[in-house]
Amino acid sequence: MRNIQANQITKSISELFTQCSYIIGDDIKDSIDTALKIEPSPIGRNTLLQISQNYDIAARERIAICQDTGMSVVFVELGQDVHIEGGQFEEAIQQGVREAYLHGYLRKSIVAEPLFERVNTKDNTPAVIHTRIVPGDKLKLTAVAKGFGSENMSALKMLVPADGIEGVKRFVLETVERAGPNPCPPIVVGLGIGGTFEQAALMAKEATALPLSRSNENPKYKQLEEELLTRINELGVGPGGTGGLTTALKVHIIYAPTHIAGLPVAVNICCHAARHASQIL
Amino acid sequence: MENIHLDLPLDEKTVRSLRAGDAVTLSGSIITGRDAAHKRLVDLIDQGKELPVDLNGQAIYYVGPAPASPGHAVGSAGPTTSYRMDVYTPKLLDLGLRAMIGKGLRSKEVVESMKKNGAVYFGAVGGAAALISRSIIASEVIAYPDLGAEAIHRFTIKDFPVIVIIDSEGNNLYESGPKLYKKTAL
Numbered sequence: 251m252r253n254i255q256a257n258q259i260t261k262s263i264s265e266l267f268t269q270c271s272y273i274i275g276d277d278i279k280d281s282i283d284t285a286l287k288i289e290p291s292p293i294g295r296n297t298l299l300q301i302s303q304n305y306d307i308a309a310r311e312r313i314a315i316c317q318d319t320g321m322s323v324v325f326v327e328l329g330q331d332v333h334i335e336g337g338q339f340e341e342a343i344q345q346g347v348r349e350a351y352l353h354g355y356l357r358k359s360i361v362a363e364p365l366f367e368r369v370n371t372k373d374n375t376p377a378v379i380h381t382r383i384v385p386g387d388k389l390k391l392t393a394v395a396k397g398f399g400s401e402n403m404s405a406l407k408m409l410v411p412a413d414g415i416e417g418v419k420r421f422v423l424e425t426v427e428r429a430g431p432n433p434c435p436p437i438v439v440g441l442g443i444g445g446t447f448e449q450a451a452l453m454a455k456e457a458t459a460l461p462l463s464r465s466n467e468n469p470k471y472k473q474l475e476e477e478l479l480t481r482i483n484e485l486g487v488g489p490g491g492t493g494g495l496t497t498a499l500k501v502h503i504i505y506a507p508t509h510i511a512g513l514p515v516a517v518n519i520c521c522h523a524a525r526h527a528s529q530i531l
Numbered sequence: 532m533e534n535i536h537l538d539l540p541l542d543e544k545t546v547r548s549l550r551a552g553d554a555v556t557l558s559g560s561i562i563t564g565r566d567a568a569h570k571r572l573v574d575l576i577d578q579g580k581e582l583p584v585d586l587n588g589q590a591i592y593y594v595g596p597a598p599a600s601p602g603h604a605v606g607s608a609g610p611t612t613s614y615r616m617d618v619y620t621p622k623l624l625d626l627g628l629r630a631m632i633g634k635g636l637r638s639k640e641v642v643e644s645m646k647k648n649g650a651v652y653f654g655a656v657g658g659a660a661a662l663i664s665r666s667i668i669a670s671e672v673i674a675y676p677d678l679g680a681e682a683i684h685r686f687t688i689k690d691f692p693v694i695v696i697i698d699s700e701g702n703n704l705y706e707s708g709p710k711l712y713k714k715t716a717l
Contacts, residue, residue, distance in 0.1 A: 300659040308661040314607040317660040357597040432635035434657035486713030493708025
């Protein structure tokens with residue numbers, strides 16, 4: 251048994267959201283700078299240049315990369331030998347979000363109720379929290395700041411087994427092409443394939459927060475990731491959607507066992523500012 | 532890329548001379564507004580009431596800025612996705628709104644209204660919010676302060692970088708641009 255103080259969790263969450271809102275991952279920055287060298291569209295290159303310069307300004311001046319600092323999503327891997335003391339676990343996370351957004355000059359974008367009043371909660375809470383209990387005595391926290399320009403372009407479809415591999419490809423390509431300029435391309439595409447309705451969506455969200463260097467361990471899925479990336483970039487959407495060959499930086503797939511009658515596919519689109527950060531306590 | 536510099540406000544003749552794909556920098560005064568402010572403005576228009584801001588000849592920027600850190604006029608302030616405003620936009624164009632700055636697709640109704648009224652849709656780079664904020668040199672809230680980031684602000688901008696996405700003839704860079712680079716049919 252290992253004790254972790256609730257206020258350590260709060261401090262970690264606050265730092266993770268602040269950090270990922272100001273500083274883009276090296277993988278994304280490198281990928282944009284590489285695309286800048288090969289993108290044939292002059293307007294597209296200008297867009298990539300602004301994106302790259304924007305990352306530098308945000309990191310240097312410690313200001314938000316994007317004004318939409320997102321809805322806060324937290325993935326938790328909680329070791330079963332961890333005991334949390336000095337406060338309630340989920341409230342410790344919410345307090346971390348509150349502190350990051352109140353003190354970090356981050357926009358508060360959450361309304362308390364979605365349909366009738368839509369009143370802003372003024373501190374970006376509540377965060378969406380997904381917790382898994384895992385072996386061990388560590389606590390891994392992953393903060394994801396998810397902007398809604400790209401979230402709104404995401405889609406889920408309950409395909410059937412007969413739709414097969416071609417059906418999955420078609421759905422992904424249609425979703426990305428229909429989104430066009432809206433999700434701030436170049437995008438990161440997270441795919442959840444299999445599981446149930448909600449599991450597919452959750453896997454897709456988790457996939458958007460993987461490092462760009464990661465590929466699926468299953469060679470067939472790795473090949474599908476690569477083929478989809480190529481075909482998405484052949485759509486011509488381009489940086490900012492004004493035409494070009496850089497539409498996506500990466501396609502990540504996470505898959506899971508599913509029912510004999512089903513083939514759920516979730517496409518979670520993330521803008522180029524794919525903001526996430528992790529810490530292990 | 533060759534760049535056209537324009538001072539605001541824009542007159543109809545200038546707007547009608549712009550073409551999709553033109554790179555433009557803007558200087559002068561613009562107003563901001565997004566979902567909630569648009570809803571309120573159009574509610575007032577529908578009730579025949581006076582608006583808190585004169586839209587005639589104005590340029591509107593679809594943005595909800597992040598809070599300003601010390602020493603800056605605004606926080607990060609990139610464009611939000613424009614289609615959410617589409618249902619309201621033709622009514623604002625009919626009142627003389629001359630230019631819109633945002634990112635992303637527009638509806639057929641908006642494009643038709645732009646052609647009729649002589650308006651232009653500029654795109655700013657989505658997610659370049661820290662960079663863009665450096666061309667906003669002053670900011671004040673002029674209506675709906677209760678909306679926070681969604682309030683209507685007046686921004687003073689200098690050399691604000693945009694691209695003409697849809698011009699007053701309805702030419703659309705989001706259609707013509709990708710066509711040049713698309714390799715495969717779905």
